[in-house]
Amino acid sequence: MMVKALFTYNYGKEKMKKIKDLGYEIVYIKERELYYNEEIKDIEVLVCYNPFNSLDITKLNKLKWIQLSSIGIDQVPKQYLLEKQILLTNNKGGYSIPMGEWVVLKILEMLKKSKNFYKKQDNKLWKIDTSIIELYGKTIGFIGTGSIAYESAKRLTGFEVNIYGLNTTGRSVEYFDKCFSTSEFDYFLSLCDILVLTIPYTEKTHHLLNESNFKIMKDGVYIVNVSRGSIINEADLIKYLKNGKIKFAALDVFENEPLNENNPLWDLDNVIITPHNSWVSEMRNERRYNVIYENMKRYINGEKLINIVDLKKGY
Incomplete structure (x- = not known):
């Protein structure tokens, strides 16, 4: 039948x-x-x-x-x-392969200040920027070590960076130099120059990142979010982007989508906004x-x- x-x-x-x-x-x-x-x-x-x-x-x-x-x-x-x-x-x-590529792209765009150069090009402005920094030697931390994080880490190994992951038990994962358990969350956050969110959204991960743990992070941390917007408390994120604690954020997901035209994130120079597009290929x-x-x-x-x-x- x-x-x-x-x-x-x-x-x-x-x-x-x-x-x-x-x-x-x-x-x-x-x-x-x-x-x-x-x-x-x-x-x-x-x-x-x-x-x-x-x-x-x-x-x-x-x-x-x-x-x-x-x-x-x-x-x-x-x-x-x-x-x-x-x-x-x-x-x-x-969608792990295109999203892995996307993560690498956004990390480089933030560190190499691509957004600023695109603005200069639009304004036909020839002006050298001497504040560009290297990816080499940086510590990249992934909250979640599933297939998206795996494909991202695989592509990042050639940049000679430290790749750390956070998962439930701290189990080892290929392409990660070290993995931490969720009981070591605060310590893990304190190590990262760049933080990438790839975990699924659940009741437990709602506003997982907020003011209390933004304070723990390094000054000038970079953040990439390709998971779900509600994993970050958006109001707290905006506050710490404005005060410079968070140097830059590349956001493909938001608490409410599409992102309202009045949302303050649109007006921040240290934010790259994309419309939940990282999965496309x-x-x-x-x-x-x-x-x-x-x-x-x-x-x-x-x-x-x-x-x-x-x-x-x-x-």
Whole structure:
């Protein structure tokens, strides 16, 4: 008997046929056009990003598994999935390479003052800046040592820097010179010239960075955030950017997105703002599909899926 699956994105005729050939009946409805109807009432699998505002999944009585195209799971009704024991998998690792490249780019842009040079170019101003600093020898700390941090660290090794990581137990991770446990958080922060946030957002990581630990950091620390905006207390961040304790911040994520035009971050010279764009590359759909296909194959064969989300932990 065929397994019925609902897709909210069309990966192309050939790729969709490969999934059908595994033993699936596929229904395709664009996410923005998706609502509950008779055609989808008996689906067992949902492959999507975020249809949860318009689609009431409590009506999908046969739903057993949701495969997300995203890494983050903020959009998912987690409590309902827990109650109904619906399996959730995500696209962990699918965006790690472009995000790793992005982290390296933003670190260099901050240290080499690219933002200032772009402004000078716009104004046709030829003026040398002698305050540029090297990346060589700096200590870069990653809060979180998952796939994004891994790909970032891998690319940073050639710069002859010290690469430190923070994870739950302090377990060793390839490309990291040393890893610290969360019990050593304050000490870890005090060591970093550059701090990179790559951890998932959960209740425990809400405003993980705030005034109390900004005070612990080195004077003139640099910060890169590619995880979630709410991991940093934005008001405290702005305060410490203004007083110079934080030298520069490259922010791809924010507490509220899109970023309001009246937000003070727009007006700070020591901030690089990008619109949650670090995950984008020409390979994104191919990598998404590869994860989806692998899991669809495993599911139909009764095998354990990859990228299973622990709903209690939130990642």
